[in-house]
Amino acid sequence: MRRLPVYILIDTSGSMQGEPIEAVKVGLADMVAALRQDPYALETVCISIITYDNEVKQILPLTPLEDLQLPEITTPESGATNTGAALKMLCDKYDSEVNRGSSEQKGDWMPLLFVMTDGKPSDIMDYKNIVPVVKSHAFTNIVACAAGPKAKTEHLKQLTDNVVSLDTMDSKTFRKFFQWVSLQVIGGGKSIGTTSSIELPKPPAEVNIVI
Amino acid sequence: MAQIIKATASDGSTVEFYDEVKAQGGMKDVYFSLSKQYVVAFYRKPLKELKASEKDRLQNIVGVYREKIFDKDPHGAYWKNLFAWPEKIVEWDGKIGLVVPFYDSKFFFSGGPFDKQEKNGKWFASAKLRNKFLPDDQKGTWLTHIHVCIKIARAMRRLHAAGLAHSDLSYNNVLIDPISGNACIIDDDGLVVPGKYPPDVVGTPDFIAPEVMTTRNLSIDDPKRKLPSRLTDLHALAVLIYMYLLYRHPLRGGKVWDLDPTKDEELLMGEKALFIEHPTDKTNRVKINDLEKSQLPEGDPSKLPYTICGPYLKPLFDRAFIDGLHNPSARPTAQEWEDALVKTTDLVQPCQNSNCKAHWFVFDNTTKPKCPFCGKEYKGQLPVLNFYYAPSHGRFMSENYRLMVYDKQTLYMWHVNRNIGANEKTSAEDKKPAGDFHFHNGQWILINRRIPDMYEILADGNKKQISVGGFVPLTEGRKILLSAKDGGRLVIVQLVNN
Numbered sequence: 001m002r003r004l005p006v007y008i009l010i011d012t013s014g015s016m017q018g019e020p021i022e023a024v025k026v027g028l029a030d031m032v033a034a035l036r037q038d039p040y041a042l043e044t045v046c047i048s049i050i051t052y053d054n055e056v057k058q059i060l061p062l063t064p065l066e067d068l069q070l071p072e073i074t075t076p077e078s079g080a081t082n083t084g085a086a087l088k089m090l091c092d093k094y095d096s097e098v099n100r101g102s103s104e105q106k107g108d109w110m111p112l113l114f115v116m117t118d119g120k121p122s123d124i125m126d127y128k129n130i131v132p133v134v135k136s137h138a139f140t141n142i143v144a145c146a147a148g149p150k151a152k153t154e155h156l157k158q159l160t161d162n163v164v165s166l167d168t169m170d171s172k173t174f175r176k177f178f179q180w181v182s183l184q185v186i187g188g189g190k191s192i193g194t195t196s197s198i199e200l201p202k203p204p205a206e207v208n209i210v211i
Numbered sequence: 212m213a214q215i216i217k218a219t220a221s222d223g224s225t226v227e228f229y230d231e232v233k234a235q236g237g238m239k240d241v242y243f244s245l246s247k248q249y250v251v252a253f254y255r256k257p258l259k260e261l262k263a264s265e266k267d268r269l270q271n272i273v274g275v276y277r278e279k280i281f282d283k284d285p286h287g288a289y290w291k292n293l294f295a296w297p298e299k300i301v302e303w304d305g306k307i308g309l310v311v312p313f314y315d316s317k318f319f320f321s322g323g324p325f326d327k328q329e330k331n332g333k334w335f336a337s338a339k340l341r342n343k344f345l346p347d348d349q350k351g352t353w354l355t356h357i358h359v360c361i362k363i364a365r366a367m368r369r370l371h372a373a374g375l376a377h378s379d380l381s382y383n384n385v386l387i388d389p390i391s392g393n394a395c396i397i398d399d400d401g402l403v404v405p406g407k408y409p410p411d412v413v414g415t416p417d418f419i420a421p422e423v424m425t426t427r428n429l430s431i432d433d434p435k436r437k438l439p440s441r442l443t444d445l446h447a448l449a450v451l452i453y454m455y456l457l458y459r460h461p462l463r464g465g466k467v468w469d470l471d472p473t474k475d476e477e478l479l480m481g482e483k484a485l486f487i488e489h490p491t492d493k494t495n496r497v498k499i500n501d502l503e504k505s506q507l508p509e510g511d512p513s514k515l516p517y518t519i520c521g522p523y524l525k526p527l528f529d530r531a532f533i534d535g536l537h538n539p540s541a542r543p544t545a546q547e548w549e550d551a552l553v554k555t556t557d558l559v560q561p562c563q564n565s566n567c568k569a570h571w572f573v574f575d576n577t578t579k580p581k582c583p584f585c586g587k588e589y590k591g592q593l594p595v596l597n598f599y600y601a602p603s604h605g606r607f608m609s610e611n612y613r614l615m616v617y618d619k620q621t622l623y624m625w626h627v628n629r630n631i632g633a634n635e636k637t638s639a640e641d642k643k644p645a646g647d648f649h650f651h652n653g654q655w656i657l658i659n660r661r662i663p664d665m666y667e668i669l670a671d672g673n674k675k676q677i678s679v680g681g682f683v684p685l686t687e688g689r690k691i692l693l694s695a696k697d698g699g700r701l702v703i704v705q706l707v708n709n
Binding site for chain 1: 235324325328331333334337339340343344465467470471472473475498500501502503506
């Protein structure tokens with residue numbers, strides 16, 4: 001059976017400490033709980049979480065939704081936002097974890113990628129170099145999320161046209177954002193329009209899509 | 212607490228609901244009413260962007276079509292259980308919404324891991340979801356799944372009889388309750404009226420008909436473009452029935468049509484669609500190595516082939532997935548599915564293994580019946596009643612219709628008389644048991660409860676009445692005239708001995 005891999009990249013740099021990271025954790029936990037109530041998601045979805053600050057860690061390898069236990073997410077006191085290195089790890093994990101199938105065996109669906117940051121890449125050269133590599137990997141959709149007033153969208157726009165910006169980083173905003181993410185994840189099992197795709201539900205009011 | 216909104220509906224009544232989106236569908240946001248008797252589903256597309264024809268369609272759905280099925284039909288009350296049909300239109304905040312009755316409580320999980328969630332049909336149509344997540348007490352039996360399929364086929368038969376097509380029949384748009392064997396068709400606002408209102412959706416993945424999938428990328432005005440219609444509903448209906456009885460998809464086999472999963476999906480549901488159990492073309496057979504452990508044994512057609520559904524359903528599956536897969540006019544109608552499903556319930560036998568999860572199986576017309584789900588062989592005597600009818604006086608012809616007997620089973624009027632059907636038209640009187648079967652003192656008997664003219668036909672051709680309250684033993688070759696009235700059936704008993 002084809003799995004639907006979902007990669008979530010979370011900025012854990014120093015500025016995320018305190019309320020923002022707690023809000024992200026609540027949002028993630030809610031999202032997992034909601035997806036576990038959805039038959040389409042339970043049948044197909046696998047999730048991986050990669051955190052990045054000075055260091056990049058895959059804190060959750062690609063795991064079926066039903067077996068998933070959210071690991072502890074920690075943030076250092078201060079430090080860089082190595083978005084480029086995080087995307088590098090993403091590409092490596094994609095290559096090793098996603099089953100691309102063969103002419104004899106069905107592989108996985110093309111993954112979904114969500115990248116969240118509250119700032120801008122510190123490793124700007126690495127970032128620039130890795131963006132084309134990410135794009136050479138097939139994704140169903142890439143959504144980038146710029147959270148809070150200091151987040152910069154211009155780098156994210158190099159990665160994807162789907163950039164969502166959150167004005168604040170409180171738990172209510174993150175909760176709504178992750179609810180919206182869940183809807184994107186389960187969207188594959190829904191009705192398809194005759195002319196184009198049916199418009200997906202709008203992101204929550206606190207979220208602005210950057211065009 | 213969310214603010215309360217008051218709005219005036221199309222029929223002048225007041226609609227009150229909380230200003231809070233409780234659920235989101237493909238095109239609509241759902242709000243709950245104060246009374247919990249109904250919900251209001253607003254289209255996200257603003258009213259001013261709605262075409263006149265779209266608005267007109269909604270008005271007809273809550274108007275003439277609703278009246279036709281629910282008010283003018285003498286069995287309207289029956290249909291209300293099978294559809295959550297929009298009742299009125301309401302406008303608010305520049306949007307148009309539909310007032311839809313709240314679903315009956317049996318269509319929500321109560322307790323367990325999915326407490327208060329809608330019973331989306333997908334839960335019950337996938338081996339993995341059933342084997343891994345669904346609590347046992349929610350699964351019903353194989354017989355109640357047949358009952359669910361009967362309700363869906365019947366609802367589609369009624370829609371089609373009204374000249375309508377659903378256009379997006381899928382497990383997302385059917386709530387089912389396998390515990391009681393019920394189903395309810397929801398999201399009826401996408402209805403297609405041939406020549407009048409075109410569909411807005413092509414359907415839901417898994418249920419889109421091959422001809423619609425194949426022509427999906429043509430322009431909507433291209434004459435070769437195929438859109439949902441009554442015939443594509445019939446494809447979706449066949450897929451639903453197959454999935455509810457066998458817990459796998461009839462077209463999802465092992466064949467890789469394209470390395471790109473999106474293209475592969477388009478081909479396997481479209482141009483290249485091929486039944487995984489095609490009798491001669493084995494290209495798309497399920498590969499066991501592709502399956503997860505939780506998909507077994509149901510995911511493996513060699514263990515549980517579609518033929519376990521019995522002699523009435525097998526030819527319909529053949530027509531739906533072999534002859535009619537790429538030839539829509541060959542697909543069985545909803546009426547044919549309903550008839551075959553109803554007749555199949557007369558062929559089921561309780562499994563003698565008390566731990567069998569299916570509980571019931573279809574008699575396989577052999578002398579050594581065996582439950583295909585758990586492998587338990589039937590031990591003991593098994594009476595089979597073969598039905599005959601008289602097209603002209605005194606001359607009886609086989610109907611190719613059998614009733615399997617089990618202990619404490621009921622004989623109904625639709626068994627007794629050929630002119631009585633088991634459907635929405637069955638009267639309360641005809642729903643009362645006519646007789647019952649028992650294994651009593653080492654022999655099978657039929658007790659007549661209320662048929663005044665039931666007779667045993669003796670070997671010399673004479674008739675001997677079986678009085679109300681009396682009984683007749685079921686022995687090999689015995690002939691029983693269930694009723695002497697017009698349409699009354701003659702039974703010839705066969706006994707399987709194991």
